Amino acid sequence: xxxxxxxxxxxxxxxxSTLIGRLLYDTHSIPQDKMEALHAASKRKGxxxxxxxLLTDGLVAEREQGITIDVAHIYFSTPTRxxxxxxxxxxxxxxRNMVTGASNAQVSxxxxxxRKGIVEQTYxxxxxxxxxxxxxxxxxxxxxxxxxxSEARFNQIVEDFQQLIAKAxxxxxxxxxxxxxxxxxxxxxxxxxxxxxxxxxxxLEYLEQITFDHxxxxxxxxxxxxSVIRPKTDAYHDxxxxxxxxxxxxxxxxxxxxxxxxxxxxxxxxxxxxxxxxTTAEARQSVVITLEDEIDTSRGSMLSxxxxxxxxxxxxxxxxxxxxxxKLVPGKAYLLQHGVNRVKAKVQQIRHVIDVTSNTILEDKKxxxxxxxxxxxxxxxxxxxxxxxxxxxxNGAFILIDEMxxxxxxxxxxx
Numbered sequence: 001x002x003x004x005x006x007x008x009x010x011x012x013x014x015x016x017s018t019l020i021g022r023l024l025y026d027t028h029s030i031p032q033d034k035m036e037a038l039h040a041a042s043k044r045k046g047x048x049x050x051x052x053x054l055l056t057d058g059l060v061a062e063r064e065q066g067i068t069i070d071v072a073h074i075y076f077s078t079p080t081r082x083x084x085x086x087x088x089x090x091x092x093x094x095x096r097n098m099v100t101g102a103s104n105a106q107v108s109x110x111x112x113x114x115r116k117g118i119v120e121q122t123y124x125x126x127x128x129x130x131x132x133x134x135x136x137x138x139x140x141x142x143x144x145x146x147x148x149x150s151e152a153r154f155n156q157i158v159e160d161f162q163q164l165i166a167k168a169x170x171x172x173x174x175x176x177x178x179x180x181x182x183x184x185x186x187x188x189x190x191x192x193x194x195x196x197x198x199x200x201x202x203x204l205e206y207l208e209q210i211t212f213d214h215x216x217x218x219x220x221x222x223x224x225x226x227s228v229i230r231p232k233t234d235a236y237h238d239x240x241x242x243x244x245x246x247x248x249x250x251x252x253x254x255x256x257x258x259x260x261x262x263x264x265x266x267x268x269x270x271x272x273x274x275x276x277x278x279t280t281a282e283a284r285q286s287v288v289i290t291l292e293d294e295i296d297t298s299r300g301s302m303l304s305x306x307x308x309x310x311x312x313x314x315x316x317x318x319x320x321x322x323x324x325x326x327k328l329v330p331g332k333a334y335l336l337q338h339g340v341n342r343v344k345a346k347v348q349q350i351r352h353v354i355d356v357t358s359n360t361i362l363e364d365k366k367x368x369x370x371x372x373x374x375x376x377x378x379x380x381x382x383x384x385x386x387x388x389x390x391x392x393x394x395n396g397a398f399i400l401i402d403e404m405x406x407x408x409x410x411x412x413x414x415x
Contacts (some may be wrong), residue, residue, distance in 0.1 A: 004207060007086040007102040007134070009125035010111030015142045019111065019182040020074055020087050021052025023204065026189035029076035030055070049183075080208045099128055099321050099411055103397075106212055107136040109203075114147045114179075118160050120357050126161075127356040127373065130170035131319060131413065133393055136210055137173045140203065144195060145181040151197045154179045167359045178203050219283070219392040221249030222310070223257075223303040224339045229288055241272065241288040242297055247339075248394040251281045251289065251303070258306045260385045262296035265306060283394070300341045302385045310395065312383035317351070317415040319389075321373050324402065324409035328368040328376070334409065335401040336380060344381040345400070351375040375415065389413035 008016040024030050030038075034055070042051045055074070072087045086101035102108060108129040112122060129137055139161055147153045158177045165172045178187055179195050180203060186192035189204045201209070229241040251257070255268050271278040272288045281287045289303065297303070304310060322328050328347065336345035353365040353374035368374055389396030400410040 003082045003084060004107060004210065005084050005086075005105045006107045006109060006207070007088060007098075007105035008109045008111065009088055009098050009102070009121075009129070010142075011113070011116070011119050011121040014111040014113050015053075015182040016109075016111055017053035017055070017087055018051075019109070019140065019142065019180070019188065020085055021055040022182050022185045022188050023085075024055060024074065024076055025052055026185055027076055027078055027204070078204070078208065083207070098125060099132075099323070102128060102132055102134065103411075105132070105134050107138060107207065107210065108134045108173075109138045109140055111140045111142045112157055112161075114141050114143045114150075114153055114157065117157050118164065122161075123164065123357045124371075126164060126168070127354070127359075128321070130168055130172060131321075131373065133170075133173075133389070135173050135212060136176070138176045138178060138203065138206065141177065141179045142182050144179045144186065145184060149179070149181075149186075149195050154198075176206055178206065219248035219394060220308040220310070220387065221251055221255075221303075221305050222247045222387075222392070222395045223251060223281075223289065225297060225299055225301045225303065226340060227299050228297070239290070240294070241270075241290045242301075242303070243286070243288045245286045246281045246283050248283050248392055249305075250283065251305075253279050256306060257291070257303045258309050259295055259297040260302045260304065260309065261312060261383060262301070264293075264295040264297075266291040266293040266295050268292075300339075302339075304385075310385040310387050313386055313414075314380050314383050315348070316345075316378045316380065316384075316386070317375065318378060318398075318412040319373065319375050319415060320368075320400070320410045320412040322368040322370060322410050324407060325370055326402075326409070328372075328410070329366070333403070335403055336378065336384070336398055336412075337401055338384045338386055338398040339395075341384055342401075343384060345378045348377040348379050351377060376412075378412075386414045388415060 010016050038050050038054055041054050074085045074087060076083050088098040088101035110125050112118060141154050141157050179198050180187040186194055187202045189202060191202045223246050224244050225242045226244040229243050231239055251268060253268050253271055256265060257268060258265050269290045269292045271281045330347050330349055333344055333346045335342050350365060350368060352361045352363045353368055353372050354361055356373060387395045396414045398412045399408050400412060402409050
């Protein structure tokens with residue numbers, strides 16, 4: 001069954017966790033014992049209703065403060081498909097969590113409080129959705145019950161969001177606007193009678209009909225070698241296979257390949273998965289590939305087709321989202337992790353920082369702080385074989401790691 005990956009985003013207290021809890025409730029995805037625990041927890045909080053947000057707010061600090069701090073992944077299914085929802089924090093301090101939670105999403109749900117309209121975090125989350133090239137975006141205008149289900153208020157927020165799209169520095173994804181009330185389940189699983197002026201699909205109805213291609217399969221063929229298989233048993237004395245994952249494109253038995261960084265060529269002899277012989281390896285498949293020739297290939301190497309091999313990059317221009325309290329300054333060295341490869345990289349230049357609330361490029365900035373997004377130039381000690389994120393997202397992203405703390409300080413996208 002097909003899996004749809006969704007991320008939620010929005011400002012603090014816009015109702016992200018409640019929306020997810022209500023979806024689970026309306027699709028009968030909550031076990032009876034879990035419902036009883038929710039009833040009891042809600043009573044302990046002095047509430048006269050069942051607080052469905054407690055389904056996703058699992059940390060003690062989240063329950064005490066009534067906010068989401070960490071990313072929670074929620075699983076449910078309908079007869080049509082399976083769903084994985086990443087419930088991400090709304091507070092600006094946790095924007096980095098939103099980036100990681102949205103990294104594999106196909107749909108982004110941006111919640112807007114109908115009373116407050118578009119706020120700073122709306123700009124930021126829309127910008128990140130565009131930066132990550134998430135193909136579908138649903139703007140959920142929540143808490144419509146608190147504005148008496150006003151059509152005029154909904155239309156005003158849609159108009160404001162359209163102006164935001166017009167200023168976006170990246171191509172905007174497909175956008176759907178839905179008025180909802182998470183706490184009462186209006187327009188979530190089924191259409192709402194209280195919002196009769198809205199005649200289109202409910203949120204779940206819209207999600208059920210989304211179709212998408214696994215774009216990785218249409219991108220250039222890339223196979224990242226995780227390890228070399230040398231059993232040295234009597235049955236497989238001369239066996240030499242390369243275990244790894246096809247991150248994009250596809251490979252067929254008999255295809256000519258080039259191995260990077262050695263740049264030696266050969267042809268695919270076999271493609272194996274456990275004891276099964278395959279003729280083709282598709283994107284996202286983990287397989288073992290054997291070659292007709294003994295060429296220099298090891299962990300960290302990449303196999304691709306010679307006609308569209310990636311460039312060996314030692315100087316990289318990249319968009320980055322800074323995720324550390326310590327500021328990024330030119331001249332600082334980090335570890336750059338691209339796939340299984342980890343190389344030293346020095347920040348050569350901060351080209352600009354983007355003010356996401358106004359989509360203004362600030363070219364005179366000399367440093368980047370927590371949650372800043374901008375463009376930098378890196379120089380690596382050894383080449384990496386990456387594509388631009390636009391051309392091939394599966395091979396165009398990386399992270400930066402602080403050598404001293406071993407903390408991930410940035411996520412980057414090759415320009």
